Amino acid sequence: MDIGFVLTQTVLTFIGFQACYFAIAAIGLNVQFGFTGLLNFGQAAFMAAGAYGMAQTVPIFEISLWWGMFIGIAYALFLGLLMGVPTLRLRADYLAIVTIASAEIVRLVVRSVEFQDTFGATDGLIGYAESFQQVGVDLGLNSTADYGFWIFTFSGRDLWRLIVGWSLVAVFALIVWSLMRSPWGRVLKAIREDEDAVRSLGKSVYSYKLQSLLLGGTIGAFGGMYFAVGQAAVQPDVFSRDLTFFVLTGLVIGGVAKVTGSIIGPMIFWGIYAFLDSLLRELVDKPVRIGDFTLIQSTDIGAVVYMVMGSGLVALMVVRPQGIFGNRKEMAFDGR
Amino acid sequence: MDDDMSLTDTSGAADGIEGTVDTTAERVYSEFAAKARAALSGVAPEPGAPKPDPILVANGVRRAFGGIVAVDVDHIEVQRGSITALIGPNGAGKTTFFNLLTGFDSPDTGTWRFDGADMGGVAPHRMASRGMVRTFQLTKSLTKMSVIENMKLGATGQKGEKWWNGLFPATWRRQEAEIEARADELLKRFRLDHMRDEYAGALSGGQRKLLEMARALMTNPTLVMLDEPMAGVNPALKQSLNAHVRGLRDEGMTVLFVEHDMDMVHDISDWVIVMAEGQVIAEGTPDDISSNTAVIDAYLGTHQGRSLLEDE
Ligand SMILES: Nc1ncnc2c1ncn2[C@@H]1O[C@H](COP(=O)(O)OP(=O)(O)OP(=O)(O)O)[C@@H](O)[C@H]1O
Ligand SMILES: [Mg+2]
Numbered sequence: 198m199d200i201g202f203v204l205t206q207t208v209l210t211f212i213g214f215q216a217c218y219f220a221i222a223a224i225g226l227n228v229q230f231g232f233t234g235l236l237n238f239g240q241a242a243f244m245a246a247g248a249y250g251m252a253q254t255v256p257i258f259e260i261s262l263w264w265g266m267f268i269g270i271a272y273a274l275f276l277g278l279l280m281g282v283p284t285l286r287l288r289a290d291y292l293a294i295v296t297i298a299s300a301e302i303v304r305l306v307v308r309s310v311e312f313q314d315t316f317g318a319t320d321g322l323i324g325y326a327e328s329f330q331q332v333g334v335d336l337g338l339n340s341t342a343d344y345g346f347w348i349f350t351f352s353g354r355d356l357w358r359l360i361v362g363w364s365l366v367a368v369f370a371l372i373v374w375s376l377m378r379s380p381w382g383r384v385l386k387a388i389r390e391d392e393d394a395v396r397s398l399g400k401s402v403y404s405y406k407l408q409s410l411l412l413g414g415t416i417g418a419f420g421g422m423y424f425a426v427g428q429a430a431v432q433p434d435v436f437s438r439d440l441t442f443f444v445l446t447g448l449v450i451g452g453v454a455k456v457t458g459s460i461i462g463p464m465i466f467w468g469i470y471a472f473l474d475s476l477l478r479e480l481v482d483k484p485v486r487i488g489d490f491t492l493i494q495s496t497d498i499g500a501v502v503y504m505v506m507g508s509g510l511v512a513l514m515v516v517r518p519q520g521i522f523g524n525r526k527e528m529a530f531d532g533r
Numbered sequence: 534m535d536d537d538m539s540l541t542d543t544s545g546a547a548d549g550i551e552g553t554v555d556t557t558a559e560r561v562y563s564e565f566a567a568k569a570r571a572a573l574s575g576v577a578p579e580p581g582a583p584k585p586d587p588i589l590v591a592n593g594v595r596r597a598f599g600g601i602v603a604v605d606v607d608h609i610e611v612q613r614g615s616i617t618a619l620i621g622p623n624g625a626g627k628t629t630f631f632n633l634l635t636g637f638d639s640p641d642t643g644t645w646r647f648d649g650a651d652m653g654g655v656a657p658h659r660m661a662s663r664g665m666v667r668t669f670q671l672t673k674s675l676t677k678m679s680v681i682e683n684m685k686l687g688a689t690g691q692k693g694e695k696w697w698n699g700l701f702p703a704t705w706r707r708q709e710a711e712i713e714a715r716a717d718e719l720l721k722r723f724r725l726d727h728m729r730d731e732y733a734g735a736l737s738g739g740q741r742k743l744l745e746m747a748r749a750l751m752t753n754p755t756l757v758m759l760d761e762p763m764a765g766v767n768p769a770l771k772q773s774l775n776a777h778v779r780g781l782r783d784e785g786m787t788v789l790f791v792e793h794d795m796d797m798v799h800d801i802s803d804w805v806i807v808m809a810e811g812q813v814i815a816e817g818t819p820d821d822i823s824s825n826t827a828v829i830d831a832y833l834g835t836h837q838g839r840s841l842l843e844d845e
Contacts, residue, residue: 375700379700390678397657
C-alpha cells in the first residue's frame with residue numbers, strides 16, 4: 198500500500214476544483230440556511246442556473262462566453278423569485294418542499310428531449326469554455342505545461358481554474374462576511390430566531406427573506422458558472438439532489454452561520470472522501486474474503502466510503518453539533 | 534447572577550425615574566400623571582366611553598376562532614398620553630385584541646384608527662414606523678444575539694439595513710454609532726447595561742421582559758403596547774418596571790398594557806378597560822373599577838383576581 202499516494206490524493210482534493218465550487222455554493226447556502234434559517238433544499242437548481250447560463254452562450258445563443266455571467270444571474274434571480282414569492286410568507290417547511298421539487302424540475306427540464314436545442318438534453322452542452330481557458334493562456338499559463346512544486350504540481354489549465362475558483366471563494370466570503378456584520382445581516386439573524394419579534398420592530402420579514410434567498414441563490418449560481426467553465430462541459434445529472442445535500446453536508450461539517458465553516462466544510466468533506474476512497478482502493482486491490490464470504494471488493498468502495506462518511510457525520514453531530522467552526526454559544530440557548 | 538440582579542433592582546426601585554417621586558407613595562403623581570388623570574376625570578366610567586383626545590379608536594372589531602368569539606369590541610378609545618390598563622380573566626381576548634390592533638391577526642370585521650390614520654389591513658411591520666409598537670406575552674428576546682444587538686435591531690429607518698448599503702460601512706457607520714449610544718442609554722435606564730455584551734439567552738425571565746420593553750422603545754414609539762410586562766417578574770423588579778412604565782408616559786408616550794397583577798394596575802394606570810369573553814364590560818379609573826360589580830362578577834366567575842376584593 199502506498200500511503201504517500203493516499204495522502205497526496207487527500208491534500209490535492211482538499212484544495213481541488215470540486216472543493217472549490219462546493220465552497221462557493223456553500224457560501225451562498227449559508228446566507229440562506231445558516232444566517233436566515235431558510236430551508237433551501239434546492240441549491241443544485243441555482244447552480245444549474247449559473248452553469249447553463251454560461252454553457253448556453255456560445256453553442257446556443259452564439260454570443261461571447263462572458264455574457265453567461267449575466268444570463269446565469271438572471272436565471273438564478275428568476276428561479277429565486279419563482280420559489281420565494283409564493284412560499285416565503287408561509288411556514289418554513291413550504292420553502293423546503295418547493296426548493297427540493299424545483300431543483301428536480303430544473304434538472305428534468307434541462308435533460309428533457311423536448312428542449313434538446315436549448316439545453317442539450319442528457320448530453321448536456323460543450324464547446325463554450327475556450328475563452329475562459331484562453332485568458333489563462335494569455336496570462337502565461339501554458340495549458341499543458343506543469344507548474345508548482347513537490348506534490349502541488351498542476352497543469353496550466355488546472356492551475357488557472359484553481360486560481361480563479363479560490364479567488365471567487367475569497368470574494369464571496371468577503372462579501373458575505375461584511376454583509377453579516379452590517380445591520381442588514383443583523384436583521385437576517387434575528388429572522389432566523391423569531392420572525393414575529395422582527396416584524397414588531399418594523400422590518401418586512403418577507404422582503405428580507407427574499408433578499409437572502411436571492412443573494413444565496415446568486416452566489417450558488419456563481420458556483421455553477423465556475424463549475425461550467427472549469428469543467429468545460431455541463432450535464433444535467435450533475436445537478437441532482439446529491440449535489441444539494443453534499444453542499445449542505447459540507448456546510449454542516451464546517452459549521453453553519455460561519456463564513457469560515459462554509460469554506461472549509463466542503464474542503465474537509467471532499468478531503469475525507471478522497472482519503473477514504475484512495476485508502477480503500479489501495480487496501481482492496483483484490484477482493485477481501487473471509488472463507489467464502491466476500492467482505493469487500495473494489496466495486497463496493499463507493500458505497501462503503503459514503504457509509505463511513507455518514508457515520509462520521511453522525512458522530513460529529515453528537516460530539517460537536519455546531520460543526521467544526523460553529524459557535525457553541527449560539528447553539529447552547531434554546532428559544533424560550 | 535440573578536440574585537445580584539434583584540438586589541440592584543430593589544435599589545433601583547427606590548431611585549425611581551425622573552418625574553416620579555417615591556414609587557411606594559402612589560398618590561404622589563408626576564405632572565404628566567396629573568395631566569392624564571385630569572383629562573380623564575370628565576370621562577364617564579362606562580364601556581366605550583369617548584375620550585377627550587384619543588390616540589387609538591377601534592370600532593366593531595370582532596374575531597372568532599371557529600365557534601369561539603375571542604374578540605368582539607364595539608367601541609374603544611385610548612386617551613393620548615395616558616397609561617391605560619387592559620384587564621380581564623384568562624381567555625378574555627386581550628392578547629387577541631393586541632394581535633388585531635398590531636396587524637399580527639386580521640379581524641372578521643371592524644376598523645381602527647391610530648393617530649387619525651386607518652390601520653385596517655396594515656401589515657405588522659408597518660406599525661413601528663407609524664409609532665405603534667408592541668411586546669409579546671411570551672417574551673421574544675432573540676436569545677442567540679447579544680443584548681446590545683437586540684437593542685440595535687429595534688431602531689427604525691436604518692440605512693445599513695438595506696443590503697446595498699450593508700457592504701459599505703461608510704454609509705451606515707455614523708448612524709450605527711448614534712443608535713448604539715441610544716441603546717446604551719436605554720440599557721442603563723433598564724439596568725441591563727452590565728449584560729450588554731452577553732447573549733440575550735443568558736438573561737433571566739424578568740430581564741428578558743425588560744430587554745423586550747427597552748428594545749421596543751428603540752423604535753421611538755408614540756404608543757407602546759405591553760402584553761403582560763410583569764408576568765414572571767419578581768416583586769422587587771416589578772417596582773422598578775412600574776417606574777419604567779410611568780417614565781414612558783412622562784416622556785409623552787401612550788401606554789396600553791395588559792396585566793393580571795391588580796396591584797400594579799391600581800398603582801400605575803390612569804384608566805382601566807376591562808374585557809371579558811371578548812367584550813369590553815367596564816371602563817373607568819382604577820378606583821371605579823375596583824368597586825364595579827360587573828368586573829367583580831367577571832373575575833369571580835373564573836376565580837381570578839381575588840386580590841381585587843381583598844385589597845379593599
Ligand atoms: N390562534 C387561535 N386559535 C384558536 N383560538 C384562539 C387562538 N388565539 C386565541 N384563541 C382563543 O381566543 C380566546 C382569547 O384568547 P386570548 O389569548 O386573547 O386571551 P387573553 O385575554 O390574552 O388571556 P390571558 O390572560 O390568559 O393571556 C381564548 O378562548 C383562546 O382560546
Ligand atoms: Mg394574553
